[in-house]
Amino acid sequence: QEKVTLLSQTPSMFRELVGHGPGTDAPDADADADVQGLPDLRWIVFGGEALEPKHVQPWFDRYPDASTQLVNMYGITETTVHVTHQVITTDHLAQGGRLPAGRPL
Secondary structure, eight states: OOOOOEEEEOHHHHHHHHHTSTTOOOTTSOTTSOTTOOTTOOEEEEOSSOOOHHHHHHHHHHOTTOOOEEEEEEOOGGGTOOOEEEEEOHHHHHHOSSOOOOEEO
């Protein structure tokens, strides 16, 4: 409804959000929403805690054709800044293990 283009989110909260978003069977999900995701959402930026496959797998499962980029950002908590970034793809999930923190900004 608000045509959000950027979402900055902690991984654990994002996982909960996807579980209640468009195209889910959750009681508060909008049944008429676009099941391809949120068409205006261009980036989802993660920070605040380690990003694990379990946090993003539901997004890729639910919205496989979405053009939204999921970006893992890393920075020390005490400064609340990001110092690295990595766009996460299904290839990263297929490799298993931890998701990469990425390259320096």
